[in-house]
Amino acid sequence: MSTALTIPLSLQAVGNLNQLVRAAHQAPYLTADEEHALALRLHQHNDLEAARQLVTSHLRHVIHVARGYNGYGLPLADLIQEGAIGLMKAVRRFDPNRGVRLVSFAVHWIRAEIHEYVLRNWSIVKIATTKAQRKLFFNLRQHKQRLGRVSEAQAQEIAHELNVLPQDVLDMDARLTDRPVSFDAEPDTDSSSPQAPALTVADQRLEPSQALEEEQWNAHQLRRLRQGLAGLDARSRDILEQRWLAEEKTGLKELGEKYGISAERIRQLESQALGRLTRTLQADAA
Structure with a gap:
């Protein structure tokens, strides 16, 4: 999504986390008809103002999801920021003609980005x-x-x-x-305010929808990994598979003997291949 949409979501723009939370909860709820109309404007005319309104009106859901990850000892502001990135991706991919609300579609993308952030920082x-x-x-x-x-x-x-x-x-x-994990959360200035009914969501981990979401997420990640590996040469791909994806990790010496080169050269090739794969996956996610 356009960089112009990321600016209002930055904590630097709103000042601090408390201001972001207040701004998110002050944003008006959209009716189904309003949401559909905005999504059509974005889908058909690439209307960035419509996209901004969709994102802003759903930031409260990002905050609600992000708070569920406080136990990982990561800053709530960063969790919200990552979830907002997922929301923007969802807004861009949302099809208004499918007959579902944006929040139902976006929750997968919000959680996916937060999951990526948690895993990167552990x-x-x-x-x-x-x-x-x-x-x-x-x-x-x-x-x-x-x-x-x-x-x-x-x-x-x-x-x-x-x-x-x-x-x-x-x-x-x-x-x-x-x-070492800190369980100290950011001050919640609106904790005394009643939560909107839309934010009071039951635990659905055992629901079929949750299982489907997990399955779709893993299939998405596997496709990205396969595409990234396919872009490498055969030797680099084999080195990464033997070093990182095999059930039993192959040593540098064994791979060096296989290809007739030194273990240090295998280490260099592994590092270069990981760098290329990382850049490819980051480009695909952008």
Whole structure:
């Protein structure tokens, strides 16, 4: 979406988080007809003012979703900023003729951007390389808020629920527990104000819609990864697959023997390939 739309969403523009929250909650709600009309203007005429109104009227939903990730010890302002990026992507992709409200469509994109931000800022090796690990990472945080340190018996139960190995649960628990995490949230100036009914959403983690959202997210990420790997030469692609995507990581020495070059040269090729892949994925997400 145009850079012009990102400026009003920046904390630098509104001054601070409290002002952003107030501005978001002061933005008028859109009726279904108003939303449809604005979406048509954007869809048919690339009307950026219509896009701005759609984004501004839905920022309150971004804030609501972002607050659900406070337990990761990351700044709420940054979570909101990332969620706003997801909202803008959703507004650009929203089809007004599908007969659904924008908020139902946008929640996937808001959560996807926040998930990406959380994973980028957690120093856990290979945390997002498999669907099971990604699901375990986010779900275990919710379990830990109720249980604290996970015992072996609890690990068995969680592993059964999430379809992973008990040892995977214990390993992830150790990583989450050992990392210093601040649970201090930003002051909430509007906490005394009643929440709008639209923001009081029931936990839908066990709903079919949540399962579909997770499936679509993982399929989207897998497509992006495959496209990025397809843009690499065969040797670089094989090195990344053997070093990062295989169940058992191949050493630099073994790959050097395979290609008849030194282990240091394999390390250099790996670093270059990772850089190219990262730039490709970032360009696709922009």
